[in-house]
Amino acid sequence: xxxxxxxxxxxxxxxxxxxxxxxxxxxxxxxxxxxxxxxxxxxxxxxxxxxxxxxxxxxxxxxxx
Numbered sequence: 001x002x003x004x005x006x007x008x009x010x011x012x013x014x015x016x017x018x019x020x021x022x023x024x025x026x027x028x029x030x031x032x033x034x035x036x037x038x039x040x041x042x043x044x045x046x047x048x049x050x051x052x053x054x055x056x057x058x059x060x061x062x063x064x065x
Contacts, residue, residue, distance in 0.1 A: 002049045004060035005033055005040035017054050021047040035063045 009015055011024050026042035033040045044060070055062060 002046045003035075003043050003063045004046070004050060004055060005036050005043045005063075006059070007036070007038060007040045007061050008059045009041055011042040011044060016044045016058050016060065017050060019046055019048070036061050 004016070006015060011026050016022075016024070023045045024042065025044070027040070030039040030041055032038070033043075038061075040061070050060065050062070054060075
């Protein structure tokens with residue numbers, strides 16, 4: 001499982017790459033996430049990792065970045 005956090009905005013249509021098996025989780029407010037060391041609006045889990053270009057295009061931060 002690969003997890004990417006949305007640090008710029010809530011996760012919604014057009015804010016993340018849609019791929020088979022992805023799951024979206026939104027927080028009510030920006031929430032500090034220890035795994036990335038900063039607040040995020042939510043996260044998306046994927047079966048396969050995103051490319052660096054995909055993560056950058058949607059301004060997503062991976063747990064292992």
